[in-house]
Amino acid sequence: MTQRFAPDRPAHIGQPHLRRNALRHLAGRGAYVSDLALPRMVHAAFLRSPMAHGRITALDLDEARAAPGVIAVYSAADLNPMCQGWTGVLSHFAGMTSPAQSILADQEVLWVGHPVAMVIARTRAEAEDACEKILLDIDDLPAVAGFAPALDPDMPAAAEASASNLCFRAELKTEGAAAAFDGAALVVEGEWRFGRHTAVTLEPRAVVADYDPASGQLTVHHGTQTPFQFQDVYARQFGLPDNRVRVISPDVGGSFGMKLHLYHEEMATVAASLKLHRPVRFVADRLESFTSDIHARDHKVKARMALDGQGQVLAMEVLDRTLIGPYSTYPRTSVAEGNQVIRLMGAPYAMPDYHGVLEVLFQNKVQTSQYRAVGHPIAVQVTEALIDLAAEKLGLDPFEMRARNVVADDAYPCASATGYRFEKLSHQESLRRLRALMDYDGLRAEQAALREKGIHRGIGLATFVEITNPGAAFYGVGGARISAQDGAVVRLTPGGEAHCAISVTEQGQGTETIIAQIVADQLGLTPDQVKVVTGDTDATPSGGATWACRGAGIGGETALRAGRKLAEQLCRIAGAILQAAPESLALRGGAVVDAATGAERLALAELARIATYRPDTLPEGTDNSLSVAQHFAPQGYPFGFTNGVQAAWVEVDTETGLVKLLKHWVVEDCGRIINPLLVDEQIRGGVVQGLGAALYEECLYDDAGQLLNGSLADYLVPMAGEMPDILIGHVETPTEDTILGAKGVGEAGTAAAGAAVMNAVNDALRPFGARLCQTPMTPARILAALGIGPTERDETWN
Amino acid sequence: MKAPPFAYRLAEDLPQALDLYARSAGDAVYLAGGHSIVPSLSLRLQAPALLIDISRIAALAGVSLGPEGLRIGATTPHAVLLEDPLVATHAPLLAEAARHVAHPAIRNRATFGGNLVLADPASEFPAVVRALRAELEVEGPEGARQIAAEDFFLDLYTTALQPGEILRAVLIPPPAPGQLVAFAELARRQGDFAMVGAAVRLVPKAGVIGTADIVFHSVGLTPMRAVAAEAALIGQALDAATIAAACAAVAQDLQPGDDPVLPAATRLHLAGVLLGRLLRRVQGEWA
């Protein structure tokens, strides 16, 4: 481990500082968009399509317009012309297509929940009352709902504007892929099905749009993770200068990737405010969240793995098919997940060859897009299941199998067969630590002893690689106006404290806490002396904010460089005051000190006082700036990959199909750990979301495209009572691409938790010859694997 | 998810509640704990003109013990069933079931009476009162009457209550000598509506099973009495063969439907597994 920080600096980086906003939230002082009440604010509700696909034959708004409290009722004809349409395609996904989207359904409805009309009223209740008074007639069109119709060449496209239901196809192939299979001593294979699920944030999507025609200013209070992206979107789509659009994202009650996509309701709310010249509020209710928030996953994967006689992985062959919505989501597309699936396959392993095919298909369900751990759980689950299958066939222990195949810790830098370039990962060290942490051998003995008593427990392992710190190669190169850089303004206040306004945002993960720690270290202050401001496009420089695990790695580096720049400037001013060379000075303990001896020369408060109130006493020509601005864009590797390994210990009740999660372990390497508490919090939360997908969460539809479980009574999320203890270990391999050395960690837990649990369930079921290949692993599916009850209708592969 | 407009009246006593209903032209709904009716209003599944709040009527409250058994007022919250010493002693099956009903916040408000009147086939309490052969005391425009739990649950969300009638209390008869009871359910998460659950009451007689009550929930349109399984037990010693016969008989008693996450055949299998576990538990307590 390299020591990058001068040892004499007070190191807040690396310390378990408590999350700063936690106390405020606990005290009920959170300020969410959902709480916002502005003078003259009115409320929006939407009439939505009750059918998955159809043609609007009648839409009569008159009775709704006359209903009590109603201010306006809009259809596509009213709102769509106000803004340009948007199309979720990016040029680096060669050949992808998607119909354009507009605010409200115009003639054709494309999924159950597609907004058709918007009612604005004094209260949300009145708006909902008026929605019931709208007369809407729809003629049914054939609904594409599921793999079979999406792959059926005779089936009309999910949207009339599409030529077919194929949105995108991609293929990756190394030269030796076919030969690797021909020469393999062992080939293992399988098919996996990944259910559709969604984010279920505690605070639903919320937006209050407030247009002031007198100043030409549009202010949008928006519970999003990417305020600058939305500033740009609103400005461009509605034809406003971007500096007249201000997006404020205060406290956000969870986002997990779901709150960075462009939604019809948010666009409609902005359009309505532009029309009405008053604040318009839309907060999704839970049912609306289920039918309009993006969903994720919905993949079907067929995969094979070729190995030599020693259990060395030679190649994988993968066909990933994924069902999205009737169009690709804007601005990140609905193909990024599949794209990551086929590229992350086998990523931890020294696998020379690969052949992967991705097919992204349209259907008439709500759109899909990026949600925590985009693609990772699928690639990890398939890879790790194949590794376990091979181990079983070869009579090797699953730990040994992985130890033989992971890329050696001294083999970096290197690249995967799928084209990812790795700077430095630590699979071997992570496996070693995990083995000790979980007492693997002891657990195996316990498992064997319990089997004798008819208790079926299983151990599952899953190694993984996580994509973090993305550069512009992720979206920018494809033409997306998605920033891969961030910016900060750091200043010394007149009282000698610090203030940092930064473009990365906070949704409860602790961004503001780590930024304060980093800035504090650069300025010789304590974190509570650093006020951090985020989430307001008028208050901070522009940047990418929160997506793809970049807040700590990229935002943190931005803050570090900004802090250093200010430290240098403060030393220059101090040098002028003290008649000392700036290089001989340093900042420690709230003061300017002599760098060599540590002797205090000037309190920062005094420096700030002089520079602010008595600049006349400074030598002529001294720059008295107490503020600096700094932007940072990642350079070097296109992504900052991280790695880790997870293990699950479960018990399967083979009579009921119920799975008890007994314990879960994660060893993870996210580079420099800025705050171990927050890193562990991220990992645990991520694991729980992964466990949700593995056992509980699934958006269920019927053949007509009706969502069957749009409530939290029917859509099961993991709850505390069912969650196991999660033990965490760390390896720390800082990236050399930045001074800070931090990488991301937000998606690591989700990336492999499901894979570990599926392997554990299959390990428990091994004596029965039963194997699960579908998530969530419901009791019915587990029992079906055990030969009890029907298996699900098998969908053809064609 | 906002309720359509409705009027609200707090009833001080039973006559007032009945009177308010009588003058509502049938367009009123009683409000007890509100944990079923309020979500249903918000989802706009129901749109009554008037809600008559009966939650503070003294005559509907309280748990008391008398010669005819344990009387539990309709507005008794689930949480009280879980903690009340009288319930624990005289109707332990109810206390056991209450642990499986939702979560503490809901149990603090949702009422025993509201739960029974709602007659959700996935609810625990209807199965328990049926297994315990409870009597439901009802107050209505035509006066008071008593309905056996056995005759109360007619269909999905449908009971023998006539429009405007109020469930006042539930009378649980004193336990028969030697009576053994057990309750269990299989749910994917603690507090969820079960995939299947059952309440069992056995009364031994001269070394064999004299009376058997087996009522399942979450497997049909009402709490389901498993008549064939009961018959397989009566007159038999509670041994492994008897238990196996009872479990096998469940297939004659239950015809669950398919649902999106649980095929009928799987649910039936689970019912058999659960009954076997319950009977083996009772077997352990058999003197």
Ligand SMILES: Cc1cc2nc3c(=O)[nH]c(=O)nc-3n(C[C@H](O)[C@H](O)[C@H](O)COP(=O)(O)OP(=O)(O)OC[C@H]3O[C@@H](n4cnc5c(N)ncnc54)[C@H](O)[C@@H]3O)c2cc1C
């Ligand atoms: C998140 C959640 C989870 C739940 N989980 C479970 C569970 O696991 N198991 C379970 O059994 N239940 C569960 N419930 C339901 C809960 O038990 C209900 O609240 C209960 O079924 C209804 O009781 P209530 O007092 O809230 O009735 P209300 O909602 O007030 O009324 C329900 C119906 O009964 C009528 N009513 C109420 N009292 C009387 C009376 N005395 N006489 C005549 N009519 C009356 C009302 O008019 C209404 O039609 C859950 C509820 C929630 C919100």
